[in-house]
Amino acid sequence: MTLISSSNATHKIASLKMCFYGAGSMAEAMVRGLLDRGLTEPGQISMMNRQNAARMEELTARYGVNTSMIEADKSAMLKEADIVFLMMKPKDAAEAIGQVRELLHPGQLIISVIAGMTIRTLETLLGKPMPIVRTMPNTSSTIGLGATGVSFSAAVSQEQRLLAETMFQAVGLTTVVEERMLEVVTGLSGSGPAYVYYLMEAMIAAGSELGLSEEAARELTVQTVLGAAHMVKATGENPAELRRKVTSPNGTTQAAIEKLDANQFSQAVISAISRAAERAAEMGAEIERKATS
Missing domain, CATH: 3.40.50.720 (NAD(P)-binding Rossmann-like Domain)
Structure with a gap:
């Protein structure tokens, strides 16, 4: 070349x-x-x-x-x-x-x-x-x-x-x-769409259980996730800062975040990504053993 x-x-x-x-x-x-x-x-x-x-x-x-x-x-x-x-x-x-x-x-x-x-x-x-x-x-x-x-x-x-x-x-x-970081990439973005879909499933289920039609709950969820992603990309701001901007003291968002924190939401996501990366390394080792045996 x-x-x-x-x-x-x-x-x-x-x-x-x-x-x-x-x-x-x-x-x-x-x-x-x-x-x-x-x-x-x-x-x-x-x-x-x-x-x-x-x-x-x-x-x-x-x-x-x-x-x-x-x-x-x-x-x-x-x-x-x-x-x-x-x-x-x-x-x-x-x-x-x-x-x-x-x-x-x-x-x-x-x-x-x-x-x-x-x-x-x-x-x-x-x-x-x-x-x-x-x-x-x-x-x-x-x-x-x-x-x-x-x-x-x-x-x-x-x-x-x-x-x-x-x-x-x-x-x-x-x-x-670096190649050793590809397992982390696998856990973060390779499997990442599934985490977002899982969150969307829960949001749609919550809207339906609280009285919205499933169609309305789905449309609102999809647009909310799409809008949030575009906000991060368009503004260049840290997601944590954008979250703070929409979290009024003693308001609805704060009440929801407190419930997520009580259920260790952030730690659960970190643990999930860590486990996915770990599993990617395990799978790589299995492939290497089979390929070179």
């Missing part, structure tokens, strides 16, 4: 062939984001999975990308790609990589979206020195509002870093972290 700067990374991406091994919702989100942002053309993208022909036909019809269920075609897609996205399920990853690693070469950039698989494990499975980008996106990437943590192996050049960051910015916000 020739030397590039951040200002022309988007131009460089358009010239590169990409192959997505794995064609689930996250792979589709990436493809849609790349195409919607005009970073590349459908003809530069190939997608494959192990056996779901109907899914391949669906993706070709929807986006015009290259797909095939013929093994020789899939091998050619992998060999010819400049960037290979590994997006298979963690339980299938080691076997799948083992089957195709001879098709891959050090001139390619490997981008992994395999939850829990460390760069070290992936290097072992590939069996050759290759530049590897490990990522942890979340499901909001499917609507272009994702939050993705990104880490790089030592072999990734500055040019390749810019390319990877630019591509993931097509589906939301990207934050570069």
Whole structure:
């Protein structure tokens, strides 16, 4: 790859062939984001999975990308790609990589979206020195509002870093972290949408139990969460400060916050995120044991 700067990374991406091994919702989100942002053309993208022909036909019809269920075609897609996205399920990853690693070469950039698989494990499975980008996106990437943590192996050049960051910015916000922090990213933003949905479930249930129709409770909850997130982003203020501004002494909000504090709301959230991060590390260790045994 020739030397590039951040200002022309988007131009460089358009010239590169990409192959997505794995064609689930996250792979589709990436493809849609790349195409919607005009970073590349459908003809530069190939997608494959192990056996779901109907899914391949669906993706070709929807986006015009290259797909095939013929093994020789899939091998050619992998060999010819400049960037290979590994997006298979963690339980299938080691076997799948083992089957195709001879098709891959050090001139390619490997981008992994395999939850829990460390760069070290992936290097072992590939069996050759290759530049590897490990990522942890979340499901909001499917609507272009994702939050993705990104880490790089030592072999990734500055040019390749810019390319990877630019591509993931097509589906939301990207934050570069040390690899050991990706477990924290998993606990915070990777699983984070579920925490917000859980809160929304409780708010909707409360509104319904107190007499609102379920539809009204849902609409009010959705708009409240949306508005609160936009307030933090638009004002740049600390959430704690915004909370204080709407918490009048002896008012309704203070009464509610006191009830949340009595039930250790903040500590429960911190403990939940900590446990999610811990579980991510456990899963990574399990994957490494299986992959290297």
